[in-house]
Amino acid sequence: MKQNLSPREITARLDEDIIGQTDAKRKVAIAMRNRYRRMKLDDDLKEEVIPKNILMIGPTGVGKTEIARRMAKLTGAPFTKVEATKFTEVGYVGRDVESMVRDLVEASVRIVKEKQMALVEDDAVKLADERLVGLLAPGEKRTKQASNPFEMFMNQQGDNEYEEVTDEVRSKRMNLREKLSAGMLEDEKVTIEVEQSQNPTGMMPGMDEGAMQDMFKQLMPKQKHKRTLSVRQARGHLQREEAEKIIDTDTVNSDAIDLAETMGIIFIDEMDKVTKGGQNSGDVSREGVQRDILPIVEGSTIQTKYGPIDTNHILFIGAGAFHVSKPSDLIPELQGRFPIRVELDKLKAEDFENILREPKSSLLKQYEALLKTEGVTISFTDEAVSELAHIAFQVNTDTDDIGARRLHTILETLLEELLYEASGMEGAQVEITRQYVVSKLDKIKSDKNLSAFIL
Structure with a gap:
């Protein structure tokens, strides 16, 4: 950027x-x-x-x-x-x-x-790993003895606890740090607390929802719920928490x-x-x-x-x-x-063809990549791409003109059967020809009522 x-x-x-x-x-x-x-x-x-x-x-x-x-x-x-x-x-x-x-x-x-969190990433990773070690080898939870009403209240809220770490736990943690650094514990499970976003409802008529949500978020205490995740997954949550503690909120x-x-x-x-x-x-x-x-x-x-x-x-x-x-x-x-x-210019047939061919993340490349995950290789002939562009232009002309978004609907309709069966077709190579496009879409294109409903 x-x-x-x-x-x-x-x-x-x-x-x-x-x-x-x-x-x-x-x-x-x-x-x-x-x-x-x-x-x-x-x-x-x-x-x-x-x-x-x-x-x-x-x-x-x-x-x-x-x-x-x-x-x-x-x-x-x-x-x-x-x-x-x-x-x-x-x-x-x-x-x-x-x-x-x-x-x-x-x-x-x-x-x-x-940007600020990226600058403190190394420190946040170290702190997150230290917390992971503590979760993998927890000490014994203790509660401070209350000496006044305020501390009694804090004890009831669970905010006056501390962890007692024995020599045995320290030794175990030292061993875990080495394994964690070597990437040997990525699939181990730990339980962490994840902040739950507040979604206040029941807004008063005429009041802006965004402003009301801001107000409620500030007034309501943050709620957390426990989740059991792998070390690999938990590290991301903990790293973000640690990074947010390091950066200066006022400066941000x-x-x-x-x-x-x-x-x-x-x-x-x-x-x-x-x-x-x-x-x-x-x-x-x-x-x-x-x-x-x-x-x-x-x-x-x-x-x-x-x-x-x-x-x-x-x-x-x-x-x-x-x-x-x-x-x-x-x-x-x-x-x-x-x-x-x-x-802005209204899209012509050649524009649709260029949209299908040229962008680095064009729709054709997206569908090719999606099916590749199932081990299925698809390719489109030049005549097939030209026919798809012509159909998109024609349907837009005959029904509502929704521009390039028409290509999403047409390709999804064209490839529906293949997308449905692909998980059982590993190793297959499929070539999409003009004849295939015509066989799948020509009847829909020629029937304006059906075209308006499906495409």
Whole structure:
């Protein structure tokens, strides 16, 4: 992950996974490079340079979200995606729009925490191994004698225990350390306590679920449950616990806020559905959502459990099909906050063929790898790939256009029988030809009602 990739490098990396849409890739690449350039300015000028937010226009499945998501991943930027319609799902109340910023901060905290934990990995592994030795050769649990009411209370909670280690246990542990270092105990079983995530329910109508969960997590004590795992599995849990003890939480939170403010990306999908020309009912609600989003995009300070965050320099990418409404149906103030417009191309038959062939993790390569785990080797002829692309394009034309997502449905239907039987076909080599594709899909493709139902 590099923040200083040039626009040309960003688009080249995006080309490895996303076919076409050159204009959109160039615009997001320039937007990301401008953020890096801004960080090198003097402080006074730095505050004046704000991101040029982008509005992506195009049908579903053409790569709007994927471009933004992959760009964020390769530059190490915190990223979150929200649907504008989520803010109107429960009538005129909806979800609190500030939750999108809180989600971004959570993503930023995860990134910063993982980086900090990687720096202390060696120390965390040593501490985790020491705990494993203690679990494999436990001492005798003792309880401190209570000398006051507070210590009596602690005894009842089980928080005033200590471990008595005899010479025999020390000797056994020394032997276990050597075996553990040599990798001889990886399959031994130990019982550890694992933190159980809280999932509060019964939210009050009109209250944002994310904010309520944050509040409940802070108020409610952390619950743990015991799990018996192999040493190999337990080490990961214990290593993470030890790493979290070593890193400075305040520093993580502060760095995460800073990263979200300077590099964060919020992707707001389905913006066309909250316009006056959108498909949803309730014009008042839709315009109200736009006006709620506006101050966040303009720049405001949002309170989160990690501290306040300024949204002035967060990059917002709006997206929508805009086939019923148009960008000018957004309220003028919001239109002005998305000055860069890019229209993504509708996928053609050759685009589907390139999507199947070119990306380094294309669908064909994924299915080949999945079946390889069963000892089954499959390959696709050039004619078969061309026919699959043609069918995907034709079905999208005749029914709902869902873009490249149509390929997932078509390939799953094509390979269903093979995927079902593969576990009993070890050593088999299967070639998918055009005739095979036609035999499996032609009847479905020609019957529009069946095609709409199955594909």
